[in-house]
Amino acid sequence: MSLSANPKPLDESNLRDWLKTQALALGFDGMRITDTQLGPATERLQAWLAEGRHGQMEYMQRHAELRSNPELLVPGAVRVICVSMNYLPPETDFDAEWQRLEDPTQAVVSIYARGRDYHKVLRNRLQEFANLIEERIGKLGYRVFTDSAPLMEVELARKAGLGWRGKHTLLLNRESGSTFFLGEILVDVPLPIDQETEEHCGTCTxxxxxxxxxxxxxxxxxxxxxxxxxxxxxxxxxxxxxxxxxxxxxxxxxxxxxxxxxxxxFAKRTELPDFARRxxxxxxxxxxxxxxxxxxxxxxxxxxxxxxxxxxxxxxxxxxxxxxxxxxxxxxxxxxxxxxxxxxxxxxxxxxxxxxxxxxxxxxxx
Known part of the structure; x- marks a missing residue:
């Protein structure tokens, strides 16, 4: 999609509330906005790659520059709309999960992978969201992502205030724990930016x-x-x-x-049938x-x-x-x-x- 030239600042006082309302209506559980600047996170990425901690995920090394600068993915991008979507099925019981791990004859598959591919679920809804935004504010340059391109999505979501980095490096928030997927829309429109949230891991290890x-x-x-x-x-x-x-x-x-x-x-169960186990x-x-x-x-x-x-x-x-x-x-x-x-x-x-x-x-x- 072609990019809009010299996007003008938006002064609609209710735009932020409208964006959140649309995101929730599409099945997302959180929506926040940040800029494209990654700061010290790019240095941490380079150090992690230099130590070889990415293993055989060569694509991470190959696309390191793209990960460090979202504007290379979408020229002219100035904002990242970050969304989250809970995936924990209603029938999930953590005590039962521990019991299955203790029974060697059982096959344990990670909870997130028991239903439909989240890439497809989120991508379709992100595209709908982008279409709605264009209808509201006019033509814009954008691209949707969900773990599908070299984008430091956890860091961007952290900056946007969707949560904080846990000591396991996953994103955490007080309402959904860590059992949610992330998605992004890079846009070339200067939408209002949200603030980061405080960390709440304390001394827990x-x-x-x-x-x-x-x-x-x-x-x-x-x-x-x-x-x-x-x-x-x-x-x-x-x-x-x-x-x-x-x-x-x-x-x-x-x-x-x-x-x-x-x-x-405190992890919330999803109401979406897509993530029910199959x-x-x-x-x-x-x-x-x-x-x-x-x-x-x-x-x-x-x-x-x-x-x-x-x-x-x-x-x-x-x-x-x-x-x-x-x-x-x-x-x-x-x-x-x-x-x-x-x-x-x-x-x-x-x-x-x-x-x-x-x-x-x-x-x-x-």
């Missing part, structure tokens, strides 16, 4: 203490190479052996630092998910964020969890025999990456 792989190396410092979400989703190769036991039965992502966070006691995710056993063929994986994860990792990584993750179940004293003999039989049956025809993880899984019990 629960997220740091609970991390299974000690990926939170210090307050506000995350080493992605150790993070189970990175290892099970972004990492294209073998799961490093030193982290396999710690993965437990987590087969896609990890919620531990959010489940333990005191602020998530295909038994949240209840399935390892053997049930292992039994899926590649065609079933593609069909059942259609419209899901999980589909992007592909069948091979999915099986890789399941094989690690099955190995951990075989090594656990909590699993009875009959269940272990079923797990072992399933792995042995799959081994002769498995992809090389999956085969290596199956072999590991079978060997850790001997």
């Amino acid at each position: 629960s997220c740091i203490d609970v991390c299974p792989t000690q990926a939170i190396t210090a307050p506000y410092q995350l080493d992605a190479r150790r993070c189970i979400s990175y290892l099970s989703i972004e990492n294209p190769g073998a799961i490093p052996v030193e982290f396999r036991k710690a993965m437990g039965n987590r087969v896609y992502g990890c919620d531990d630092c959010q489940l333990i966070c005191p602020w998530n006691k 295909h038994g995710l949240g209840q399935a056993t390892l053997l049930q998910l292992w039994s899926w063929t590649e065609q079933e994986f593609e069909q059942r994860h259609e419209g899901s964020a999980i589909r992007r990792i592909g069948y091979i990584r999915w099986r890789r993750n399941l094989a690690v969890a099955m190995g951990n179940a075989l090594a656990s004293t909590k699993v009875d003999h009959a269940d272990k025999e079923s797990l072992r039989a399933a792995l042995n049956e799959a081994l002769p025809v498995a992809d090389d990456l999956v085969a290596e993880h199956i072999q590991w899984a079978l060997a850790v019990t001997s």
Whole structure:
């Protein structure tokens, strides 16, 4: 879309309230506005990349300059409309989530990924929001984002006042904890700016203490190479052996630092059906998910964020969890025999990456 030239300041006293009303009507739970200046955050990003903490996420290094300067994404952009959308389904119970983590035969998928792909849900609504803004104030230059381009969205949302950075590096706010998605609209119109909010983590270190792989190396410092979400989703190769036991039965992502966070006691449940769990995710056993063929994986994860990792990584993750179940004293003999039989049956025809993880899984019990 072409950019509007020399946008004029807007003096409508009720514009801010109108924007918030429209955002809430579209299903967003928060809406704030900030400028495009990232300040010290760009230096912290460069230091994090220089230390190699991004692992094999080469796109972060490749697009570092774009991340540091949103105006390179949308020339002439002066404001960022930041929105949040709660994703916690009504049936979610944190105590039950902890209990599933304690049962090695269960397959634990991160809560956010059990429903529809949030990229699609937010992007469509952001586009509707942008269309409404154009109808109200006239032609503008803009672009919508939701974790889909090199944009430091958490930092921008923090600046806009949607929350503060928790010690696990996720955004927190007092009404929704951390269980919400973020989206942005970069615009070339000087909309009124909101103020940052205060931090409220205090001396709490629960997220740091609970991390299974000690990926939170210090307050506000995350080493992605150790993070189970990175290892099970972004990492294209073998799961490093030193982290396999710690993965437990987590087969896609990890919620531990959010489940333990005191602020998530106040997390609001979403009313959107898009984020309700599908295909038994949240209840399935390892053997049930292992039994899926590649065609079933593609069909059942259609419209899901999980589909992007592909069948091979999915099986890789399941094989690690099955190995951990075989090594656990909590699993009875009959269940272990079923797990072992399933792995042995799959081994002769498995992809090389999956085969290596199956072999590991079978060997850790001997």
